[in-house]
Amino acid sequence: MTGDSTPQAGPKGGWHSGRFAHTFAAIDLGTNNCRLLVARASVSGFEVIDAYSRPVRLGEGIALNGTLCGDAIDRTLGALDVCAAKIGRHRVTRARHIATEACRRAGNGEDFLAQVKARTGLCLEVIRPQEEARLALASCENLLDPEIPHALLIDIGGGSTEVSWIRIGARRDGAGVSTELLDMTSVPWGVVTLTESCVSKHPRETPVGRALYDEMVERIRADLRPFCARHSIGSAIARGEVQMVGASGTVTTVSAHHLGLKRYNRTMVDGSSIGREHILRICDELSVLSVDELTALPCIGDDRADLALAGGAILEAVCRQWPAPMVRVADRGLREGVLMDLMRQADRDADPNCRRDG
Secondary structure, three states: OOOOOOOOOOOOOHHHOHHHHOOEEEEEEOOOEEEEEEEEEEOOEEEEEEEEEEEOOOOOOHHHHOOOOHHHHHHHHHHHHHHHHHHHHOOOOEEEEEEOHHHHHOOOHHHHHHHHHHHHOOOOEEOOHHHHHHHHHHHHHHHOOOOOOEEEEEEEOOOOEEEEEEEEEEOOOOOOEEEEEEEEEEEOOOHHHHHHHHOOOOOOOOOOOHHHHHHHHHHHHHHHHHHHHHHOHHHHHHOOOEEEEEOOHHHHHHHHHHHOOOOOOHHHHOOOEEEHHHHHHHHHHHHOOOHHHHHOOOOOHHHHHHHHHHHHHHHHHHHHHOOOOEEEEOOOOHHHHHHHHHHHHHHHHHOOOOOOOO
């Protein structure tokens, strides 16, 4: 199933209408990873019936030459073949598939997506950073404290880092929080692009040194300062009016390291909290290790070791720019936000009060 919906036999009502009548799928094709979720609605949200994630490094080399390279395209097409097979096998009836920074930035991005459509039947939509921020917020809303009036949502990607400034309140019905995305900024550096720009040619067996690491941190902070000043975020943090949520592989990896996990456990990491001082200490510890040494650490390994230094530099820059005392950790992101959108749309389509006259 590659489109947005499949016609149904007609509204049945109750558990067979709206979101409960469908199987949903969402693909998030990022600069580093290709991710798929297939799910059905549940009373509390949704139940994942299949998931897939592969580090395809689609954005490999893009910071240097501005195009998607052949090896990265081949890896990604292979991953999308798997996604298409899973979507077909589960008879998905509503889906949305999105692509982010690598396809936005690449000069051959449109040609690549046409190749994807021809080979797999999947229609991928390149979304803007503002849509990324909205979807990330949708996935993380239930982690927000309604008693703290503002939030910073940090999403460290492969090709860029999105920062959202959010107004928080309690819903009138008392169920959860109400949120308003006031503004966002997209820093043009993620774990892949910052690595390629600063440390890609550095020997794996040798630490990069504190001077280069500090330069990476400062590069990110320089891009954050105008956004901080525009909204007086520092003053709001000093008044205790800001909570911070981190949604990215970097943040979940740091959390897993802090928890002392030998193997990654999403149940323990998602929704956990980690203090700013703990984050800065861990980032400092990782900054003096070589890629080979990072590979040996639990929850980093081969897949993330060469990107861990850049991820730590971005996270450290965020924590130094905005000294919120605690970061809430979210092992969730754009796919979950897409699924929430799809379920709400299915409910609207099934509601006779929302249907337009034909």
